[in-house]
């Protein structure tokens with residue numbers, strides 16, 4: 420490839436960032452559960468233009484997911500109860516990762532479990548596997564042994580999962596926080612103290628809808644996770660709070676669909692952002708956000724997006 | 731399989747009845763790549779509006795020369811209502827063509843059964859079928875629901891209409907028309923017809939039962955709630971006839987062989 424072409428691509432994908440040791444072409448990632456395992460979306464969105472992607476949450480054993488209906492639209496939002504359907508760890512490694520390895524973008528593997536052991540087993544297996552730049556731990560799952568309370572709702576449990584994962588992997592560990600808590604900074608600090616390298620937030624907000632015609636909940640699972648533009652103000656508030664409570668980098672997630680949404684998160688203190696529901700609506704969203712951030716930085720005359728953080 | 735994200739101009743939007751519309755877009759890439767049974771996701775909000783947030787799935791009704799892409803839809807809620815307000819020259823963002831369409835096969839005859847707006851994909855399907863011994867059955871609640879009859883008559887040897895209130899064609903359900911065709915069990919005939927069905931779940935189930943008795947294979951086009959339409963959210967699950975498994979309507983379908991589906 421001629422040198423000028425390389426430079427051209429770089430101009431399209433900057434600004435580079437280092438996120439807890441993970442090198443990213445730019446601070447824009449695709450959120451878990453909204454980009455499959457990458458290959459499903461690459462024809463509509465060039466993944467190499469992005470900082471990276473976080474693959475659909477992986478459990479130790481394949482999960483079939485929830486019965487339908489699994490999704491329901493709300494004003495400017497989406498309720499989902501997919502039920503963490505995924506191909507399981509081994510099939511991810513043998514069927515999905517080889518394709519991802521060929522793509523020049525950071526691959527972060529989102530993991531889930533219903534016990535501390537499940538999380539650690541997955542993390543251990545992923546350690547040292549080529550093509551994986553980091554682990555994102557979804558702690559919004561219920562702990563079966565502790566009566567179903569979510570790991571992310573209890574500071575001690577959240578810290579325990581983090582500590583045990585850190586013990587078995589040398590990959591950067593990003594802990595993804597649940598917003599369904601009274602004070603998210605308490606969980607954030609507990610997880611930081613347990614050794615997390617970065618935090619990502621927020622996961623979906625627990626919600627529901629009722630189909631009044633059929634007199635039953637709109638989702639078969641009754642409750643679902645709310646995402647999309649409707650949750651952006653809450654996500655932004657939580658990123659602001661957490662960014663001021665911890666020293667480790669924070670990845671902002673929640674309702675981002677335009678460059679200006681993303682810039683709000685950087686101003687609130689995020690070091691990177693993830694795009695979720697927007698990709699479902701418009702596959703090109705993340706690429707538009709990358710371009711928009713670069714031109715914003717040009718206009719502002721800055722070379723590090725973290726400079727716009729509001730102190 | 732090529733999919734496109736296109737900004738399309740409306741060539742025409744015709745109101746066929748109180749709530750049924752025929753939309754014609756200029757979408758050369760999508761029209762060229764489209765296969766019968768595939769669908770598109772259409773953005774319905776005005777401009778860059780966020781409500782409705784999700785695009786709406788519509789079956790490809792027909793494609794025509796010079797990039798015409800046609801849809802046939804009923805206004806049932808906010809998204810379709812906003813779409814119906816658009817007119818020639820307005821733009822619509824469209825993702826497509828999506829999903830797995832009908833397997834066209836080599837049967838010497840075909841029976842296409844549509845109920846309500848389930849008739850939408852059958853026109854494009856009939857055009858794609860070869861050889862051309864085609865029977866189309868269009869079912870509706872009343873005569874108002876039977877739309878574009880003249881277009882269907884141009885692509886099929888025989889078109890039968892059924893209405894529940896008897897205001898047009900045979901009084902009854904689509905199965906009444908199927909019974910009249912007097913099709914023998916497949917074991918008794920050398921060239922069993924290929925059966926295609928699209929419409930409300932109970933209608934498709936009835937067609938499948940009618941076909942099962944005669945040992946005939948049926949391809950059905952299913953509808954579910956969809957968020958992305960592109961295979962990334964896993965929201966469009968339907969139970970498979972295999973144990974404890976879900977199929978995803980937007981990527982494994984929307985067209986399936988009836989035997990692959992758990993009809994409940």
Ligand SMILES: Cc1cc2nc3c(=O)[nH]c(=O)nc-3n(C[C@H](O)[C@H](O)[C@H](O)COP(=O)(O)OP(=O)(O)OC[C@H]3O[C@@H](n4cnc5c(N)ncnc54)[C@H](O)[C@@H]3O)c2cc1C
Nearest residue numbers: 786787788789802803804806807808809810847850953954
């Ligand atoms: C693959 C596929 C192909 C389709 N092809 C066509 C087509 O060619 N022509 C056409 O008219 N429609 C088609 N549909 C249905 C169409 O997508 C819905 O009617 C539309 O999304 C409704 O959007 P809305 O905003 O107007 O209604 P909403 O406000 O979302 O819903 C209004 C009411 O309509 C009901 N509704 C919503 N979605 C559906 C659905 N999928 N099926 C039945 N009822 C629904 C809701 O339960 C609610 O009661 C198709 C659906 C799928 C999945």
Ligand SMILES: Cc1cc2nc3c(=O)[nH]c(=O)nc-3n(C[C@H](O)[C@H](O)[C@H](O)COP(=O)(O)O)c2cc1C
Nearest residue numbers: 450451452476557621622646647673674695696963
């Ligand atoms: C359909 C769907 C599936 C999701 N699956 C996962 C998942 O497997 N693991 C996870 O940590 N988050 C999952 N999420 C949450 C998103 O990654 C993200 O945190 C959330 O949707 C908020 O961002 P958004 O408003 O940009 O979508 C999912 C979200 C959606 C909409």
Ligand code: FES
Nearest residue numbers: 959963964966980
């Ligand atoms: S609608 Fe998203 S996977 Fe089918």
